[in-house]
Amino acid sequence: MLTRxxxxxxxxxxxLTSSVRLHQVLLAAALLVPAALFAAAAxxxxxxxxREGADTVARTIAIMHEHARKVFETEELLLSLIEERVNDxxxxxxxxxxxSDFLRRVKAxxxxxxxxxxxxxxxxxxxxxxxxxxxxxxxxxxxFQVHRQALPxxxxxxxxxxxxxxxxxxxxxFAISRRxxxxxxxxxxxxxxxxxxxxFSQFYKDAVPPFAHLAMLLRxxxxxxxxxxxxxxxxxAANGVLMQRIADKPxxxxxxxxxxxxxxxxxxxxxxxxxxxxxxxxxxxxxxMMARWQGNIRIYxxxxxxxxxxxxxxxxxxxxxxxxxxxxxxxxQRESAQRRAAEAQLRHSQxxxxxxxxxxxxxxxxxNLLTVILGNLELIERSAAHLPAADxxxxxxxxxxxxxxxxxxxxxxxxxxxxxxxxRQPLRMVEVEVNPLLAEFIVLVRQAVGAPIATTFTPGPDLxxxxxxxxxxxxxxxxxxxNARDAMxxxxxxxxxxxxxxxxxAALAGNTEARPGRFVTVAVADTGTGMAPExxxxxxxxxxxxxxxxxxxxxxxxxxxxxARQLGxxxxxxxxxxxxxxxxxxxxxxxxxxx
Numbered sequence: 319m320l321t322r323x324x325x326x327x328x329x330x331x332x333x334l335t336s337s338v339r340l341h342q343v344l345l346a347a348a349l350l351v352p353a354a355l356f357a358a359a360a361x362x363x364x365x366x367x368x369r370e371g372a373d374t375v376a377r378t379i380a381i382m383h384e385h386a387r388k389v390f391e392t393e394e395l396l397l398s399l400i401e402e403r404v405n406d407x408x409x410x411x412x413x414x415x416x417x418s419d420f421l422r423r424v425k426a427x428x429x430x431x432x433x434x435x436x437x438x439x440x441x442x443x444x445x446x447x448x449x450x451x452x453x454x455x456x457x458x459x460x461x462f463q464v465h466r467q468a469l470p471x472x473x474x475x476x477x478x479x480x481x482x483x484x485x486x487x488x489x490x491x492f493a494i495s496r497r498x499x500x501x502x503x504x505x506x507x508x509x510x511x512x513x514x515x516x517x518f519s520q521f522y523k524d525a526v527p528p529f530a531h532l533a534m535l536l537r538x539x540x541x542x543x544x545x546x547x548x549x550x551x552x553x554x555a556a557n558g559v560l561m562q563r564i565a566d567k568p569x570x571x572x573x574x575x576x577x578x579x580x581x582x583x584x585x586x587x588x589x590x591x592x593x594x595x596x597x598x599x600x601x602x603x604x605x606x607m608m609a610r611w612q613g614n615i616r617i618y619x620x621x622x623x624x625x626x627x628x629x630x631x632x633x634x635x636x637x638x639x640x641x642x643x644x645x646x647x648x649x650x651q652r653e654s655a656q657r658r659a660a661e662a663q664l665r666h667s668q669x670x671x672x673x674x675x676x677x678x679x680x681x682x683x684x685x686n687l688l689t690v691i692l693g694n695l696e697l698i699e700r701s702a703a704h705l706p707a708a709d710x711x712x713x714x715x716x717x718x719x720x721x722x723x724x725x726x727x728x729x730x731x732x733x734x735x736x737x738x739x740x741x742r743q744p745l746r747m748v749e750v751e752v753n754p755l756l757a758e759f760i761v762l763v764r765q766a767v768g769a770p771i772a773t774t775f776t777p778g779p780d781l782x783x784x785x786x787x788x789x790x791x792x793x794x795x796x797x798x799x800x801n802a803r804d805a806m807x808x809x810x811x812x813x814x815x816x817x818x819x820x821x822x823x824a825a826l827a828g829n830t831e832a833r834p835g836r837f838v839t840v841a842v843a844d845t846g847t848g849m850a851p852e853x854x855x856x857x858x859x860x861x862x863x864x865x866x867x868x869x870x871x872x873x874x875x876x877x878x879x880x881x882a883r884q885l886g887x888x889x890x891x892x893x894x895x896x897x898x899x900x901x902x903x904x905x906x907x908x909x910x911x912x913x
Contacts, residue, residue, distance in 0.1 A: 344629075352625045360615050367611045371585055375572065375602050378526050378533075379587040382598040385521060386535060386591045389430050393494045393511050394476060399424060400434065400509050401496065404445075409438055417445040425511075432484065432491045432512040437462065439500070439507050450486045456508075465497035465508050474499070478595055480541050481515060481551045490515050490551070492543050515551065518544035530603035532577075532584060538564070538595045554579065564588065564597065574604070686800060688726055690766050695722050745787040745884060749908045752784060752791075752816050752838055753777040759792050760814065763799045770809030773799075778817035784838040784905040786885055791840075791905075794878045798842040798901055801874055804865065805846025805899065815841045821888060821904060831883045837904035844900075849893040857891055878903070 403420060404412050411417070421434045425447040436445040441457025443450055456462050461479035479493040495510035515535070522533035523546050535544040540554035540561050554561050559575040572587040584601030591598060699719050705712035760775040767773055795814065802812050820836045849857065849864075856862045858879040875891075878901070882889040888904035 347629070352623075352629065355625075363614050364611050367607055367614070371602055371604075371607045372572070374527050374529075375585050375587045375600055378531075378602075379570075379589050379598060379600045381525055382522065382533065382600055383589045383591060385525070386518075386594075386596065386598050389513075389518075390476075390494065390591060390594050390596070392428065393431070393513065396424060396428065396431070396434065396511055397476065397494070397496045397509055400436065401498065404436060404498075404509075409444060412436055412438075413444040418447065421445055421447040430514055430517040432487055432489050432514045434509075434511050436498075436509050437507045439466070439505050441507075444507070446486070448486050454485065459493065461493045461495040461510060462508055465495065466505055468497060468505075470503055470505070476594070478537060478543070479510075480537070481543055484512055487512070513543075515544040519546040522546040526600065527602075530582075530606040532580070532582070532599075532601040534599040536560075536588075536597045536599050538597070543596065548580070552579065560586070560588070560599065577601075686766065686796070690762065691722070692726050694765070695719050695726065745790060745881075747785055747787060747885070749783040750786045750788050750791065750905075751781070752786075752840060752905070753781055755788060755791070756795065756814060756816065756840070759795065763796060763812075763814070766796060767799055767803040767812060771803060771806055771812050772810075773812045774814070776813060776815040778815070778839075781816055781818065781838055783908040785908050786905050787881075790881050791903075794881050794903065795840065795842065797874045797878055802842060802844035802846060802899070805844055805848075810845040810898075812845075813841075813843045815839075815843070817841075818907075819904065826888060829883065829888055831886050832888050832904070832906070833886070836907055837887060838907055839902050839904055841900055841902040843898060845898040848895040848897050848899055850895055854891050854893045854899075857893075858889070875901075 400421065404417060407417070417436065421436070425431050425434045434447045435443060435456070437456050438444050441455040441462055443454045443456060457466075459479060459482065461477050464477050474497050477493075477495050479495065481490060481492045483489065484491050489512075491512035491514060493510040494513055495508050498506040498509060500506035518535050519533075522544070526533055526546075532548070533546045534542055536542055536554070540556060540558075542551045542553065545551060555578065558578055560577055563571055563573060563575075568590060570587070570589040572585070574583070574585050576583045582601075583604045585604065585607075586599065586601040588597050588599040590596075698715060702712050702715040702719065705715075756775060757777065760773065764773045799812060799814075806812075817839045818836055819839050820834075821832070822834050826832050826834060853864065857875050859876065862876075879889050882903050882905075886906045890902050890904075891899065892902075893899040
């Protein structure tokens with residue numbers, strides 16, 4: 319009988335002293351470790367917030383660039399469409415109402431366009447998408463002056479003007495314009511689309527992240543075409559930080575700075591809009607990013623304080639209970655070792671018992687096969703007995719039958735050996751054509767189940783090859799057929815059907831060996847007594863049987879179940895009392911060559 323021995327603390331005072339010192343160190347660590355972790359987390363989070371800010375700026379400038387590029391390309395297409403429409407028209411024809419109607423129609427679906435206009439070489443408006451005062455002249459606008467002063471042989475380019483307020487629309491705009499050429503090569507006027515800065519500002523308001531920021535559409539000379547937030551469209555100084563950056567790196571860049579525009583520190587990025595003389599600019603306020611970091615720091619500090627308090631409390635308790643826990647741990651180790659030894663013995667006993675039961679089931683199934691062979695050999699011997707005694711064929715048949723009988727006897731000897739010794743054999747996984755295999759094997763199945771049962775084989779069309787062990791597949795089918803025979807003592811019908819079916823993850827719930835997909839199916843259906851739902855639910859459990867004692871091991875269906883699972887397949891059962899049972903094997907399809 320085991321007794322609990324009290325820990326010998328008096329005989330080892332040095333252990334108590336070292337334990338006290340250890341827990342004093344733990345008390346100090348309870349303060350220092352959370353502080354160090356807090357500092358590391360704060361530094362890491364600051365770096366992470368800055369990285370996220372830089373990523374936000376980069377993503378936003380990419381969105382702004384893509385939007386601006388599409389808008390300017392659309393306006394270019396609109397200018398080309400108008401130019402193609404009026405290219406061969408005289409000034410009087412251009413000034414006709416039909417042209418203005420055309421301009422209204424093509425402008426209508428474009429939210430970014432305020433209006434579209436065609437002006438003659440003297441700046442007088444000839445046609446427009448909006449009503450205007452006859453004789454209105456746009457000759458004073460910078461875009462008209464640029465196109466008129468261009469050399470006649472200079473290539474036609476698209477010009478983006480400074481922001482202005484339209485005389486007719488009274489709306490803030492900037493012009494995207496193109497020069498028209500007269501038939502003689504002289505300056506023929508301009509075509510321009512008045513774009514809306516408000517459209518760009520609204521897009522920036524909706525598209526950019528909900529942090530304090532500055533988004534702008536900027537000309538190469540510093541003229542601000544659109545801005546969000548803020549009102550007014552100023553011109554940035556050429557010697558300012560942003561314009562100097564653009565001069566040094568004209569395509570794109572990212573930097574941190576404070577612009578004279580509003581004096582706020584931001585993380586900036588800009589990008590040139592393809593070949594157009596405009597840039598998109600986006601800046602994220604550093605104070606907004608740091609406010610997020612400071613909020614995280616407050617949360618971290620709270621957790622660090624709670625962790626330090628908990629660690630100190632735990633260390634203090636550990637100091638008082640160290641000796642008691644040490645003694646309890648030693649006792650627990652001894653008891654745990656004894657329990658593990660007992661559990662190991664129990665598992666060994668159960669494993670050996672299970673192996674014995676499994677071996678008996680294998681021997682039973684093997685005896686079923688030997689019974690079929692033996693019956694056929696006896697029929698052969700009886701048939702040979704009707705031949706004349708002097709007939710050499712009779713002697714030859716008798717000799718061959720005797721040899722086969724000796725083989726059956728050796729099989730019986732092997733069965734006895736399996737009862738004494740057993741081991742797990744690996745499956746011979748090969749590609750199997752199920753239809754030819756079962757078409758040949760069905761003859762043996764018919765002999766095994768007997769004449770009172772009508773056995774049919776229904777092969778599915780165009781079956782792909784599957785992965786299986788042919789011998790084990792035949793054994794599984796025979797096992798199912800013999801179970802079906804036992805369920806039909808008065809005779810009935812047995813049908814073996816092949817086909818294909820797809821199973822999803824829901825159908826394979828609980829089966830970790832199989833993957834969703836298509837399978838080759840082998841279904842064995844009978845018209846026997848069937849099973850109740852609670853019985854069918856246990857049919858695949860090892861050692862479960864409904865047969866009388868001595869007539870079944872309860873391993874038949876469990877062996878079929880294990881065979882299907884080991885292949886990476888599946889097995890299902892469907893049974894109705896009085897209507898029969900159908901068991902379906904799902905065999906994994908062989909992968910295509912090269913997969």
